[in-house]
Amino acid sequence: MAEESWHAARLIPTxxxxxADEQERRATSALLAVMSAVREFxxxxxxxxxAPAGTVQTFIEVPFTLGDGKxxxxxxxxxxxxxxQWTALVEVKTGTNELQAEQLERYLDIAKEQGFDALITISNEIPPxxxxxxxxxxxxxxKKVALHHIPWSEVLTVAVLQKEYRGVADPDQAWILGELIRYLEHPKSGALEFSDMGPSWVPVRESVSAGTLRPTDATVPEAAGRFDALVRYAGLRxxxxxxxxxxxxxxxxxxxxPLVRTQALVGQLATTSTMTASxxxxxxxGTLSVTAxxxxxxxxxxxxxxxxRxxxxxxRVNWLVRQLRDAPETVRLESWAAHARGAGSAELLRVVRDNPAALIGDPxxxxxxxxxxxxSTAGTKRGRGRGAFIDSVLDAIDDFYAQVIxxxxxxxxxxxRMRAAEETEPVAAALVSTALSSQDAPEPAASAVEQGAA
Known part of the structure; x- marks a missing residue:
């Protein structure tokens, strides 16, 4: 049998x-075990x-009694x-399972009763x-217990940054962290990517096409929040x-x-049919801005x-064009002059390459x-795949960074630059004065001893 068909043994197999229960239990155990094994992670x-910079201990499915129940x-x-000492309870969801308020409030009560510091939740839900x-x-x-949330995509990002860029001192611990990364990147792990724009996406898109969208529509804030969540996910990615x-x-x-940001995005979507994030x-x-x-x-x-300057x-235009030698010719360039009012000059890169003056309004x-x-073209579907809005945004951000930023x-x-020393022409010997008036200083007077000797 060819070795190419053999499967390598994994520390955390999929x-x-x-x-869903087995998926959630395995993901929880794998994550917490690696957190205690790899100090930097x-x-x-x-x-x-x-939490202080100390030894990390982790446990799973710890039983607590609250009232009459466990x-x-x-x-x-x-x-x-x-x-x-810092202690936090952990609640984990995988796949499309969502966190439940009643369960979280019960755990907050347990944490308060036990004197714990926080409750940390992990799921595929990404807040804006x-x-x-x-x-x-x-x-x-x-009031007594802090509530924190970490999306699985952020957990994966922290793991990759620590292993590949920030470093892990112990080689064995680095290998362990790599095993967790491989596990979380596998579809069966339940640590999913951002995959849905939410149920409000289609009604909002249809209202925009019909010109009937209003800022008071109940679906608009959810769609705006999902867009911000998508851009945040794109940043993690x-x-x-x-x-x-x-x-x-x-x-x-x-x-x-956060409500200020949501209200601004809702107003922008209702009035201009656009959403912008950076x-x-x-x-x-500079900051990368994306407008849908x-x-x-x-x-x-x-x-x-x-x-x-x-x-x-x-x-100045040529300075910019030289840096865009590998950018697509469909890139649009705009310029603004100092103290100018209104719109500046705009032209495609292919035109400016041949005629830099096309970007200059007033010389x-x-x-x-x-x-x-x-x-680029935006997809319309709420999910993932060909023709999906999510994929079109992710591709646009990645391509723009790679080709331009x-x-x-x-x-x-x-x-x-340092000022060069001035070169002086040599003076002819015949022009050198021997008069006393040309001396730099008078000769010192002879001492009494010298005069007596004379």
Missing amino acids: SGING GRALTQPYG SFPDGLIRVARGQR MAGQHPTRVDKRKL LGRQLGTDVVPALTRREQTE LRIPGAV DLRAARITCHVDVEAP EGRPTT AKELRTFRVALT QNLKPWMPAPP
Whole structure:
């Protein structure tokens, strides 16, 4: 038998998973076991929630008594360092299973009674922004116990970043973390990708096409939230490929008051049939913005770039074009001059390559900002696959980063050069003066001893 048909032994096998309960139990046990075995990974997942940098202990299906009944949370994490101890209960869902408010509130009561610090939930549900929880619970139960949520896609992203980019000191622990990554990437693990725009997607899209969408429609906030969740997922996905944290670009107010962001997106969708979100990529020339136009069925990604602060307008345009030598000719370029009002100049890259002046409105004005944009067709289906909206957004973001953003560098002025020493012409010997007045200083007077000797 050829060795190519042999299956490698895996630390966490996907074979033998029968049903949702077994899938959930195996995923929970695998994750918690690797958190305790790989110190750097356990630290990366618990530190954001207030855990100290100590030894991570993990347990599954720990029994607790609350009132007259018993409860079995999926897991428990304990981190101890010196006299300080941090403990969190864990509730896990896999596949399409969703978290239940009644169950979470019961676990919050247990955590409060036991003096635990937090309840951490893990599922395939992705809130629109980090810090939000996908399940509404009684806020009074959060006074003593914190409630945190980690999507499975974020767990996978943290694992990949730690192993491939940030590093694991022990080679055996790195191999263990790699086994968890392989398991979570397998379809049978139950750690699914973002796969559904939600039940409100089709009604919203149809209302946009008919021109009847209103901001007060009950379906609009859900569709807007799913779009933000999709862009957040796209950032996690892109971050795994780049080895860095790619996060939504939100204002401080939007981060502290998520409703402000939702209301703004609802208003934009109802008035312009578009939704816009941005991703902040460390080291990139600017934020990557993506706009979905539901009426035109188009996805547009763009980045704003500051123009050089010196040189003629054509020189500044050529500086940008040179960096886009491998970009598609359908990329759209826009330019704005300093103190200009209204729209700037816009033209396709293939035109600007041959005629840089096409991007210059008034040669007498100084160009200050460029916008580089790429438009593609948007899918309409709410799920995944060919013709799906989700895939069209993910592909548009990945392609725009690969073809445009990663090749752009911000302009930097040339470093100042040292002033060269002035060269002086030699003076002819005949012109050298021997008069006393030409001496640099008077001769020192002879001392009394010298005079007596004379």
